[in-house]
Amino acid sequence: xxxxxxxxxxxxxxxxxxVVALDNVSIYVKKGEIFTLLGPSGSGKSTLLRxxxxxxxxxxxxxxxxxxxxxxxxxxxxxxxxxxxxxxxxPHKNVFENVAFGLKMHKIDKNEIKKRVxxxxxxVELNPEIYALRFPHQLSGGEMQRVALARxxxxxxxxxxxxxxxxxxxxxxxxKMRVELKxxxxxxxxxxxxxxxxxxxxFVLSDRMAIINKGKILQEGTPRELYEKPQSSFIxxxxxxxxxxxxxIKQMKGNLVIIELQxxxxxTANYTETPPISRDVLVSLKAEKIVLSDRPLFENxxxxxxxxxxxxxxxxxxxxxxxxxxxxxVIEKNFGKTWRKGDRVLVNWLPDDIILIPE
Amino acid sequence: MKVNVFQKHRYLVLYLPALILFSVFFLTPFxxxxxxxxxxxxxxxxxxxxxxxxxxxxFLRDFYVHTRLMFTLQLSAPVIFLTLVLAYIMAxxxxxxxxxxxxxxxxxxxxxxxxxxxxxxxxxxxxFARYGLINFFLTNLGIIDEPTPLGYNFLSVVIGLVHVCxxxxxxxLLSVLDNIDxxxxxxxxxxxATKFKIFVEVTLPMSMPGIITGAAFCFVWxxxxxxxxxxxxxxxxxxxxxxxxxxxxxxxxxxxGSVLSIVLLCITSSTLLISNILRERTxxxxxx
Amino acid sequence: MGKTIAKSxxxxxxxxxxISAFILIPVVIIFLTSLDPAxxxxxxxxxxxxxxxEYFFSNKVWQNGLxxxxxxxxxNTIISVPCGILAAYAYRKYTFKLKNIFNTIMIIxxxxxxxxxxxxxxxxxxxxxxxxxxxxxxxAHALWSTSFIYILMQAALSNYDxxxxxxxxxxxANLFQMFxxxxxxxxxxAFIAAILFAFISSFGEVTMxxxxxxxxxxxxxxxxxxxxxxxxxxxxxVASVICIIFAIVIFMLITKFFGTGMLSKIGM
Numbered sequence: 001x002x003x004x005x006x007x008x009x010x011x012x013x014x015x016x017x018x019v020v021a022l023d024n025v026s027i028y029v030k031k032g033e034i035f036t037l038l039g040p041s042g043s044g045k046s047t048l049l050r051x052x053x054x055x056x057x058x059x060x061x062x063x064x065x066x067x068x069x070x071x072x073x074x075x076x077x078x079x080x081x082x083x084x085x086x087x088x089x090x091p092h093k094n095v096f097e098n099v100a101f102g103l104k105m106h107k108i109d110k111n112e113i114k115k116r117v118x119x120x121x122x123x124v125e126l127n128p129e130i131y132a133l134r135f136p137h138q139l140s141g142g143e144m145q146r147v148a149l150a151r152x153x154x155x156x157x158x159x160x161x162x163x164x165x166x167x168x169x170x171x172x173x174x175x176k177m178r179v180e181l182k183x184x185x186x187x188x189x190x191x192x193x194x195x196x197x198x199x200x201x202x203f204v205l206s207d208r209m210a211i212i213n214k215g216k217i218l219q220e221g222t223p224r225e226l227y228e229k230p231q232s233s234f235i236x237x238x239x240x241x242x243x244x245x246x247x248x249i250k251q252m253k254g255n256l257v258i259i260e261l262q263x264x265x266x267x268t269a270n271y272t273e274t275p276p277i278s279r280d281v282l283v284s285l286k287a288e289k290i291v292l293s294d295r296p297l298f299e300n301x302x303x304x305x306x307x308x309x310x311x312x313x314x315x316x317x318x319x320x321x322x323x324x325x326x327x328x329x330v331i332e333k334n335f336g337k338t339w340r341k342g343d344r345v346l347v348n349w350l351p352d353d354i355i356l357i358p359e
Numbered sequence: 360m361k362v363n364v365f366q367k368h369r370y371l372v373l374y375l376p377a378l379i380l381f382s383v384f385f386l387t388p389f390x391x392x393x394x395x396x397x398x399x400x401x402x403x404x405x406x407x408x409x410x411x412x413x414x415x416x417x418f419l420r421d422f423y424v425h426t427r428l429m430f431t432l433q434l435s436a437p438v439i440f441l442t443l444v445l446a447y448i449m450a451x452x453x454x455x456x457x458x459x460x461x462x463x464x465x466x467x468x469x470x471x472x473x474x475x476x477x478x479x480x481x482x483x484x485x486x487f488a489r490y491g492l493i494n495f496f497l498t499n500l501g502i503i504d505e506p507t508p509l510g511y512n513f514l515s516v517v518i519g520l521v522h523v524c525x526x527x528x529x530x531x532l533l534s535v536l537d538n539i540d541x542x543x544x545x546x547x548x549x550x551x552a553t554k555f556k557i558f559v560e561v562t563l564p565m566s567m568p569g570i571i572t573g574a575a576f577c578f579v580w581x582x583x584x585x586x587x588x589x590x591x592x593x594x595x596x597x598x599x600x601x602x603x604x605x606x607x608x609x610x611x612x613x614x615x616g617s618v619l620s621i622v623l624l625c626i627t628s629s630t631l632l633i634s635n636i637l638r639e640r641t642x643x644x645x646x647x
Numbered sequence: 648m649g650k651t652i653a654k655s656x657x658x659x660x661x662x663x664x665x666i667s668a669f670i671l672i673p674v675v676i677i678f679l680t681s682l683d684p685a686x687x688x689x690x691x692x693x694x695x696x697x698x699x700x701e702y703f704f705s706n707k708v709w710q711n712g713l714x715x716x717x718x719x720x721x722x723n724t725i726i727s728v729p730c731g732i733l734a735a736y737a738y739r740k741y742t743f744k745l746k747n748i749f750n751t752i753m754i755i756x757x758x759x760x761x762x763x764x765x766x767x768x769x770x771x772x773x774x775x776x777x778x779x780x781x782x783x784x785x786x787a788h789a790l791w792s793t794s795f796i797y798i799l800m801q802a803a804l805s806n807y808d809x810x811x812x813x814x815x816x817x818x819x820a821n822l823f824q825m826f827x828x829x830x831x832x833x834x835x836x837a838f839i840a841a842i843l844f845a846f847i848s849s850f851g852e853v854t855m856x857x858x859x860x861x862x863x864x865x866x867x868x869x870x871x872x873x874x875x876x877x878x879x880x881x882x883x884x885v886a887s888v889i890c891i892i893f894a895i896v897i898f899m900l901i902t903k904f905f906g907t908g909m910l911s912k913i914g915m
Binding site for chain 1 (some may be wrong): 725732808810811813814815816817819820824825828829832898
C-alpha cells in the first residue's frame with residue numbers, strides 16, 4: 001500500500017490555546033485515492049487541509065508527504081497544491097498566466113511551460129486557443145473551476161487539496177462539476193484530499209472518507225460503511241435523514257435483539273458484530289428504509305398515524321406518529337400509493353436496517 | 360532567540376519600522392520635553408540644566424497665560440458650533456447624493472486639505488483686506504461709503520479656523536451618515552414620521568458618534584491653532600498656541616515653553632480620550 | 648407631501664452651493680490676485696500679467712524654497728510610505744493579542760497637535776547635528792504621514808483578499824516572488840495613492856516646519872510665512888498659487904488612481 005499523505009497526531013489550537021481546532025488527528029491517504037473530509041463548518045477540516053498544504057503549522061504532530069516528514073517545510077517548497085474555496089484565480093493574470101504561475105515560480109523553461117500549460121488545459125477540457133488569453137472575470141463559474149484545477153494539476157503534485165471549491169456554484173452546475181471532477185481525477189490517477197460539508201458531494205467523490213467534528217476524526221471508511229454502520233449518533237444524524245431513539249435491550253436470542261423503545265413499543269434488530277455492552281442503546285433507522293403500507297409487509301411493523309405529508313417533487317416526506325412522544329420521519333418515492341394527513345398506516349422495516357449505536 | 364520571536368510574531372517585523380520611527384522621533388522628544396520642563400528657564404538662553412519646579416509654579420501664577428487659555432477656550436465654542444452645522448449640512452447632502460454630484464462634492468470637500476495653512480490664512484487676509492473682496496462688494500453696493508479693514512478680529516479668526524476644520528469634519532460625519540441603514544429612515548417614514556421627525560428621531564441620534572468625534576477634532580485644532588490666529592487675529596486674539604510658540608521661538612525660554620506645551624497636550628489628549636469613550640458609548644447605543 | 652420634499656432638497660442644494668463657495672473662494676481669490684501686476688494686493692485686480700510669476704521664478708530665495716519643499720516631501724515619502732503600508736498590512740493580515748494597543752500607537756501621531764510635535768522635536772534635536780537638516784523636517788512630517796497612510800491603507804486593504812497570496816505560496820512562490828507577482832500588482836493603485844498622499848501632505852506642511860528649518864532648508868510654506876509676517880507682497884500670491892497647483896495636480900492623480908470612495912476614509 002503506497003501512502004501519499006499521512007498526518008500523525010496533529011493538534012492545533014487558536015486564540016492562545018482557548019479553541020482547539022484539531023485534536024490529535026491522524027489520517028492517511030493512499031496513492032490514487034480520493035479522500036474526503038466531511039464535517040460541519042468550524043469542525044477543523046479546513047485547518048487540517050491548510051496544515052497539509054503548509055499554510056499553517058501544527059502545534060504538535062507531523063505531516064508526511066511521500067514518506068518524507070514536511071511538518072516544518074514552508075508551503076512553497078511542498079509537493080502539494082490547493083484549489084481554494086474562492087478559487088483565488090489571480091484577477092490580474094489571464095488563464096495562461098494563471099496556469100503557468102506555478103511553473104514560472106519553479107523557473108521552468110518557457111517552451112516547456114507553454115507545452116505543459118496547453119496540455120493541462122486540454123486535460124480539464126478547456127481549449128487553450130479559446131481560453132488562454134481570457135481573464136478570470138470573463139469566465140463562467142464552471143470555467144473558473146477548471147482553470148483553478150488546471151493551475152494545481154500543471155505542477156503534477158503528489159496530492160491535490162480541495163477546499164470546498166464547488167460551494168459557490170448553483171446546485172445544478174455543482175452536481176455536474178463534481179462528476180466531471182471525479183472523472184478527471186480518476187482518468188489521470190491523481191491523489192486528492194477533498195474538504196466539504198456537503199454529504200452528497202462527499203459520497204459522489206470519495207473512495208474513502210472521514211467524518212470530522214470539533215477537531216476530532218469520528219470515523220473513517222468507505223461512504224457505504226459510514227452510512228450503513230455509523231459508530232456514533234453524530235454520524236448517524238449527520239448522514240442522511242435518520243430517526244434516532246433511545247432504547248433498552250429487553251432480550252437477546254442468537255443474532256436478534258429485542259429493544260423496548262417506550263411503554264411496550266418493541267422492535268427487533270440484527271447485530272452481526274460485537275454485541276452491545278450496555279443495556280441502554282441508541283437505535284438508528286434511516287428514513288428511506290421505512291415502508292408505509294396498509295397491511296403488514298415484514299415481520300417488523302408498528303401502527304402509526306400520518307401527521308404530515310410534504311411533497312418535494314421526486315419524493316414525499318412523511319412524519320408519522322407512533323404515539324404522543326414517538327414520531328418517525330419516512331421518505332418514500334413519489335410512486336404508487338401515497339398517503340394523506342390523518343391516514344392510519346403500518347410502518348414496516350427489515351431488522352437489518354436497524355442500527356445499534358453504543359451510547 | 361530573537362529570530363524566533365520574529366518568526367512566531369511576523370506582525371512585529373512589519374510594525375517594526377513604524378515603531379522605531381515613533382519611539383525615536385515621537386516618544387523620546389516628548390519624554391525629553393518633560394525633562395526640559397524641570398530645567399531652569401532663563402529668557403533668551405533656551406535653558407540651563409538643573410532641576411526646579413519654578414516653571415510649573417510660574418504657570419499657576421501667570422495671569423497672562425490664563426487669559427490666553429481662557430480666550431482659546433472661548434474661541435473654540437463658535438468654531439465647533441459653526442463647523443458642525445456647516446459640515447453636517449454638507450455631509451448630509453453628500454450622503455444623499457450619488458454619481459457625479461457626489462463626486463464633485465467630495466472633491467470640493469477634500470481638496471483644501473492639502474493647501475497649506477499659510478495660503479488659507481493669506482487668502483482670507485486678502486478677502487478681508489481694506490481693498491479686498493468684501494469691501495469691494497460692500498462699497499459697490501453702497502452699503503458703506505469708505506472701505507474699512509475687516510480682518511484682524513475675533514470673527515476673522517473664527518472663519519479661518521472653520522475653513523480649516525471643515526474638510527475633516529465633513530468626512531468624519533460622512534462616514535457615519537453613509538453607514539446609516541437607509542431602510543431605518545424608510546421604516547420611520549412608513550410608520551408615519553414627517554421628514555423633520557425622521558431627522559430628529561433617527562438620523563441625528565444615529566450620527567451622534569460622528570458629531571462627537573468632529574467636535575473633539577475641532578476643539579483640538581482650535582486649542583493648538585497657531586498659524587491661522589497669528590495671521591488673521593490682532594494681538595487681542597492671541598491663542599495659547601501663539602504664546603507657546605512665542606516662548607520657544609522669541610522669548611527663548613524652553614523650560615517654560617515645555618510646561619505650557621505639556622498643559623496643552625494634557626488638554627487635547629484628555630479631550631480625545633473622553634470623546635472616544637463617549638463615541639463608543641453612543642455607537643453601541645446607535646447600533647441597537 | 649411631495650412638495651415639502653422638493654422644498655427641503657432645494658434648501659439643501661442651496662446650502663451646499665454656499666458651503667462649497669465658502670470652501671473654494673479663498674483659492675479663487677488668490678489665483679486672481681496673483682495675476683494682478685499692481686504692487687499692492689487689492690480686489691478687483693487692476694490688470695492681467697505674469698509679472699509676479701517671473702519675479703518668483705527669477706528669485707533665488709523663492710526657488711530654493713520650492714526645491715527644499717520638494718526635497719523634504721520626497722524624503723518624507725521614502726520614510727513614511729514603507730512604515731505606514733507595512734504596519735497596515737500587518738494589521739489586516741495577522742491576528743494577535745496586542746492588536747488594539749498597536750493600532751492605538753499607530754494613530755497617536757495623527758491626533759497629536761503638530762505644534763507640539765514641532766516644539767518637542769526642536770527641543771530634542773535643536774542642539775544636535777540634526778538641527779535644521781532636511782532629514783529632521785522630513786522625519787517630523789513622516790510621523791504624521793505614517794499614521795495617515797496607516798489609516799488609509801487599512802481601509803484600502805479591507806477589500807484585499809489575502810487568499811491570493813496563499814495561492815501564490817501554495818504554487819511555489821517564495822516571499823519575494825509572492826510580493827512582486829501578486830501583492831504589488833493587486834495593490835498597485837493603493838501604493839501609488841499612498842506615495843502621492845505622503846508627498847503632498849509633507850509639501851504643504853508648515854506648523855512643524857516653522858520650528859525646524861534654518862535659512863538653508865527653509866521650505867516654501869515657511870518662506871511664505873516669514874515673508875507675510877513682514878509685508879503683504881504680491882509674490883506671496885504666486886507662491887500660494889504654486890502650492891495650490893501642486894495640491895490640485897496630486898489631488899487629480901489620487902482621484903484617478905484611488906477613486907473618491909477611498910478618499911472619504913480620511914475622516915476619523
